[in-house]
Amino acid sequence: MSSQSDVRFTDFKSDKQPTWCPGCGDFGTMNGMMKALANTGNDPDNTFLVAGIGCSGKIGTYMHAYALHGVHGRALPVATGVKMARPDIEVMAAGGDGDGYSIGAGHFVHAVRRNVDMTYVVMDNRIYGLTKGQASPTSRSDFETSTTPEGPQQPPVNPLALALASGATFIAQSFASDALRHAEIIEEAIEHDGFGFVNVFSPCVTFNDVDTYDYFRDSLVDLKEDSHDRHDLEAAKDVILDSDKEYQGVMYQNENSVPYHEQHGVTENMAEIPDGAPENAMDLVREFY
Amino acid sequence: MTEDLNWAIGGEAGDGIDSTGKIFAQALSRAGRHVFTSKDFASRIRGGYTAYKIRTSTDRVQSVVDRLDILVALTQRTIDENLDELHEGSAVIYDGERSWEAEIPDEITAVDVPLKTLAEEAGGAIMLNVVALGAACELTGFDVEYLDESLEKRFGGKGSKIVENNREAARKGRDYVRENYDLELGYDLETTDNDYVLLNGDEAIGMGALAAGCRFYAGYPITPATNVMEYLTGRIEHYGGHVVQAEDELSAINMALGAARAGARSMTATSGPGIDLMAETFGLVATSETPLVIVDVMRSGPSTGMPTKQEQGDLNMTLYGGHGEIPRFVVAPTTIAECFWKTVEAFNYAEKYQTPVYVVADLALAVTEQTFAPETFDMDAVEVDRGKLLEDEDVETWLDEQGRFRAHAATDDGVSPRAIPGMTDGAHMSTGLEHDELGRRTEDTDVRVEQVDKRNRKVETARAEEDWDYREFGNENADNLVISWGSNEGALVEALEYLEDDGVDVRVVSVPYIFPRPDLTDDVTDAENVIVVECNATGQFADVIEHDTLTRVDRINKYTGVRFKADELADAIAAKISAEAPAQ
Ligand SMILES: Cc1ncc(C[n+]2csc(CCOP(=O)(O)OP(=O)(O)O)c2C)c(N)n1
Numbered sequence A: 001m002s003s004q005s006d007v008r009f010t011d012f013k014s015d016k017q018p019t020w021c022p023g024c025g026d027f028g029t030m031n032g033m034m035k036a037l038a039n040t041g042n043d044p045d046n047t048f049l050v051a052g053i054g055c056s057g058k059i060g061t062y063m064h065a066y067a068l069h070g071v072h073g074r075a076l077p078v079a080t081g082v083k084m085a086r087p088d089i090e091v092m093a094a095g096g097d098g099d100g101y102s103i104g105a106g107h108f109v110h111a112v113r114r115n116v117d118m119t120y121v122v123m124d125n126r127i128y129g130l131t132k133g134q135a136s137p138t139s140r141s142d143f144e145t146s147t148t149p150e151g152p153q154q155p156p157v158n159p160l161a162l163a164l165a166s167g168a169t170f171i172a173q174s175f176a177s178d179a180l181r182h183a184e185i186i187e188e189a190i191e192h193d194g195f196g197f198v199n200v201f202s203p204c205v206t207f208n209d210v211d212t213y214d215y216f217r218d219s220l221v222d223l224k225e226d227s228h229d230r231h232d233l234e235a236a237k238d239v240i241l242d243s244d245k246e247y248q249g250v251m252y253q254n255e256n257s258v259p260y261h262e263q264h265g266v267t268e269n270m271a272e273i274p275d276g277a278p279e280n281a282m283d284l285v286r287e288f289y
Numbered sequence B: 001m002t003e004d005l006n007w008a009i010g011g012e013a014g015d016g017i018d019s020t021g022k023i024f025a026q027a028l029s030r031a032g033r034h035v036f037t038s039k040d041f042a043s044r045i046r047g048g049y050t051a052y053k054i055r056t057s058t059d060r061v062q063s064v065v066d067r068l069d070i071l072v073a074l075t076q077r078t079i080d081e082n083l084d085e086l087h088e089g090s091a092v093i094y095d096g097e098r099s100w101e102a103e104i105p106d107e108i109t110a111v112d113v114p115l116k117t118l119a120e121e122a123g124g125a126i127m128l129n130v131v132a133l134g135a136a137c138e139l140t141g142f143d144v145e146y147l148d149e150s151l152e153k154r155f156g157g158k159g160s161k162i163v164e165n166n167r168e169a170a171r172k173g174r175d176y177v178r179e180n181y182d183l184e185l186g187y188d189l190e191t192t193d194n195d196y197v198l199l200n201g202d203e204a205i206g207m208g209a210l211a212a213g214c215r216f217y218a219g220y221p222i223t224p225a226t227n228v229m230e231y232l233t234g235r236i237e238h239y240g241g242h243v244v245q246a247e248d249e250l251s252a253i254n255m256a257l258g259a260a261r262a263g264a265r266s267m268t269a270t271s272g273p274g275i276d277l278m279a280e281t282f283g284l285v286a287t288s289e290t291p292l293v294i295v296d297v298m299r300s301g302p303s304t305g306m307p308t309k310q311e312q313g314d315l316n317m318t319l320y321g322g323h324g325e326i327p328r329f330v331v332a333p334t335t336i337a338e339c340f341w342k343t344v345e346a347f348n349y350a351e352k353y354q355t356p357v358y359v360v361a362d363l364a365l366a367v368t369e370q371t372f373a374p375e376t377f378d379m380d381a382v383e384v385d386r387g388k389l390l391e392d393e394d395v396e397t398w399l400d401e402q403g404r405f406r407a408h409a410a411t412d413d414g415v416s417p418r419a420i421p422g423m424t425d426g427a428h429m430s431t432g433l434e435h436d437e438l439g440r441r442t443e444d445t446d447v448r449v450e451q452v453d454k455r456n457r458k459v460e461t462a463r464a465e466e467d468w469d470y471r472e473f474g475n476e477n478a479d480n481l482v483i484s485w486g487s488n489e490g491a492l493v494e495a496l497e498y499l500e501d502d503g504v505d506v507r508v509v510s511v512p513y514i515f516p517r518p519d520l521t522d523d524v525t526d527a528e529n530v531i532v533v534e535c536n537a538t539g540q541f542a543d544v545i546e547h548d549t550l551t552r553v554d555r556i557n558k559y560t561g562v563r564f565k566a567d568e569l570a571d572a573i574a575a576k577i578s579a580e581a582p583a584q
């Protein structure tokens, strides 16, 4: 395994050219992820990236690491399995708002409450990109799409609040085009011991003309460390439940977070097994006397 | 008189029927007697009729029969439900003091024991079942001392006082019968020096998984597969493994997939409804070429069906389920011991061929307990074959000119080298999308065909390399061939004895492999009568046999929710054969 100094973020790049629309927020999201991985001393051979389905999910193809591009909505359980089997491996999961908060919403709640040690990056463009522009769980209630001509007529999911209610130990939000801040936040999520959740505003330039780069640039409020105490749950609630503003930064971090595998005493690399039944395996049989 | 004894205890769910039955079964097993148990349970926790039945003999027993010799009845329903299995030599133990007037036919011996009062004397009414066990011991000439160890096993965790009280309760039951009855039922249970182990199919599957090096299990509770998870929980940790109770089956199979891709031997178990939910990911497991063992313990379907009842209705789902065309292996244990061995095999197939492997068991195997000599599970004979899992230094050999790992290299045998996280230069992408050798998405027609063929080639390789055997019973030269899969084997083997007595000559073939499976063409075409026996309505295995052999076969199907009984099967087979006999 390489040490921090000789890994460059481009080592995490595959030679496959992204087919994302020019200008898609996912480029910035991905660059930040690669930088953060390199900055935290990881390399492709000790990193596992699980991707969902959607434009966002294609990230698994464009990054170089051990990777699985799974089925729609199920990235988190796969990532959980990887981490439990291999506590020695850096695990990252990525997908879109539809992938994560619609079909995969159940898994989101449970991965959060398990506090599996991984980083989960959601590229939130408030639309279904890959299926060409339907409403997503984070779409505004009046956002007109091909399947919701009058808008969804229901309030959007607040993913940060969902995470908070599920007992999250790390909740953050970033903006794909604010490159430095975004990479820095992902880096913090990687370094967090437990489930590091980052909702990333990653604009879809093709199907969403409301939640655009300009919109986020104009409205984003950065939570600076001197004005926001991330360890203060009440302060976290205030920003997370504030529906009038869009925030960037780490909203909440639990200092006492113990990741799932540690809670359960899982320390071993489960890939290593004996070449026959384990020693004393006959004891398993004798139990049935 | 008879060496074969059929005993049962029945009452309301929640009456402790199961644990009482288990205590007796373990005692019989410890006394060197063979035991075969079966359970009648309704899908509710409290209320509802439940019975635990034991058939015991000094010979091996492997099926249920239509006969009950000693019945412990805690309710009238217990007597009513079992009326036609009781006979002249039967005895019913009941508690006449417990505000019910038991209606028992005259020819059956009624043994009224104040179970509750005696239990209270021994320390608590809760032990009334154990008093009944003591009474049953006396009626069958079985020494109550054999109960002591089982009581210790069952109640030891609750303190020695509780164990003592229970032992006392058993003796009170025995003494009461001894002092108040002078019966000549003729039972005198012989004991031997053999020490057998007593376990059910779910436990055997779990034990097989541990023996094979399974380290990760994710599952979602469902009858009758939950026992697999319960068995592994608390044991797998000793080997550095872990069990996750997932939020649903979609999650369970995906977690198991993740652990498998990370290099662990990994498994999930469920029953029909869960298999349906797993179907989408099943395709991903196959196309990403991930070794994974998926256990389906079948219950009655479709939909939620009859969750606590027997059926073999999922064959088509496991054989054909999932969209597109998916290479897979399907193994189906035919006995409880095979639940162990087939699970071990399943892990080896999964890694050797990098495919999903279904282990398909049925409820009758899963919940039935049976005695075996401990050597049946000879751990020294367990082999672990990890297939083409690379050593760190060999990864290099599989890189392309640009240094990229060829995870899906289209090899001659269809199996590619496997690198797992942590291996230098092995990093690669895998996906459910059609992909090239490097795992990268493609819609190139040639590559598509190459990869589909490559994956399917594994099946051809396995067909040639492995023994897709079957087991055989009866007269190998008989004109009458009976084919079976799953748990029917035990009843069929016993049915052979009845058939022999009636002069009906039969050859039984019991097939533990659904896919790939043995080629039975010659066997089928050579036989005069071919009958496929299975617990489903449409004859799913019979269809497969017809497809393979291009020959029509006869079918015996049972889909009441209850497993076959030996005598019933013998009658059904004899009837089919005589109906087939050409008119003279
Ligand atoms: C089971 C299943 N249902 C539906 C789809 C089709 N599908 C593919 S991507 C997608 C939505 C993706 O939206 P989002 O997660 O927001 O990602 P984006 O494309 O916007 O990045 C859907 C519905 C699928 N692949 N699988």
Ligand code: SF4
Residues within 6 Å of the ligand: A019, A020, A021, A023, A024, A025, A026, A055, A056, A125, A129, A130, A203, A204, A205, A206, A207
């Ligand atoms: S459709 Fe939208 S989300 Fe998809 S690649 Fe294009 S811009 Fe990005």
